[in-house]
Amino acid sequence: MRCTDGGVQYASRDYTQLLREHGVRISTSRKANPLANATCKSLIKILKHEEVYRTEYRDLAEARASLGVFLEKVYNQKRLHSALGYLPPAEFERSLLAQTNQEAAGRQLSL
Numbered sequence: 001m002r003c004t005d006g007g008v009q010y011a012s013r014d015y016t017q018l019l020r021e022h023g024v025r026i027s028t029s030r031k032a033n034p035l036a037n038a039t040c041k042s043l044i045k046i047l048k049h050e051e052v053y054r055t056e057y058r059d060l061a062e063a064r065a066s067l068g069v070f071l072e073k074v075y076n077q078k079r080l081h082s083a084l085g086y087l088p089p090a091e092f093e094r095s096l097l098a099q100t101n102q103e104a105a106g107r108q109l110s111l
């Protein structure tokens with residue numbers, strides 16, 4: 001079994017029509033670009049291993065709530081991401097915003 005499939009399900013006319021009828025946006029990577037989905041696949045793997053497989057949900061509502069808490073409180077606030085310089089996403093965004101604000105202030109002073 002390959003790590004990624006060729007997206008054959010998206011080539012099915014009936015399948016793609018069903019997705020469109022339900023308002024689902026179809027997204028696949030470009031041909032010969034298998035790394036396009038790497039970030040998303042990494043998130044799903046982490047979500048499964050650190051939350052889903054360790055939790056027993058009573059119903060769908062509880063699962064949705066639990067996943068939301070995991071994503072916001074753990075994944076975004078605490079979990080370090082190598083692609084972000086080993087910062088959690090929320091901290092990376094704060095530092096990026098601070099840097100952008102500093103640059104904007106610097107441009108204002110030079111006018």
